[in-house]
Amino acid sequence: MPDISQLVSPMAEQFEHRSPVTPLADLRNARVALVDSMLNPKAGWGQALLDGAEATLGERGAEFGRERRKPVGGDPTDEWADNIARQYRAAVIAVGD
Numbered sequence: 055m056p057d058i059s060q061l062v063s064p065m066a067e068q069f070e071h072r073s074p075v076t077p078l079a080d081l082r083n084a085r086v087a088l089v090d091s092m093l094n095p096k097a098g099w100g101q102a103l104l105d106g107a108e109a110t111l112g113e114r115g116a117e118f119g120r121e122r123r124k125p126v127g128g129d130p131t132d133e134w135a136d137n138i139a140r141q142y143r144a145a146v147i148a149v150g151d
Contacts, residue, residue, distance in 0.1 A: 078144055082115035087138050087145040091123040100148035107146045116144075125149065 078084055088108055092100035108118050119142065123134060138145055 080115075081111060081144075084116050084143040085141065086111060086116045086118050087121050087142040087147075088118050089121045089123050089138070089145055089147040091125050091147055091149045093125055093150070095122065099150075103148040104146060111146075121145075123147070 088104040090100035090104060095101075104120070112118070121138070123129075128134065129137075
C-alpha cells in the first residue's frame with residue numbers, strides 16, 4: 055500500500071504538523087493527477103488552474119490524468135487518497151471558489 059502519511063485532510067478536526075513532501079526529482083513519465091475539487095465546477099476555474107499546471111509540468115515530461123473530487127461529502131479522505139496514490143506519483147489539486 056502506498057504511504058499517504060504526508061497527506062492532511064482539509065476536513066480534519068485535528069491534524070499533526072508535517073514537513074513538506076520532498077519534490078519529485080524527475081517528472082519524465084511520472085503520472086500526475088489533476089484534481090478539480092472546486093465548489094463550483096461549472097464555473098471552470100478549477101479546470102483553468104489545472105490546465106496551467108498541465109502546461110507547465112508537461113514541459114518537464116509528466117503524464118496526466120484528470121480527476122474530480124467533491125469538496126464536501128465525497129469518499130472518505132483516506133480511501134480517496136489511497137486510490138490516488140495507487141494510480142499517480144503526484145497530485146495537483148484545485149480547491150476553493
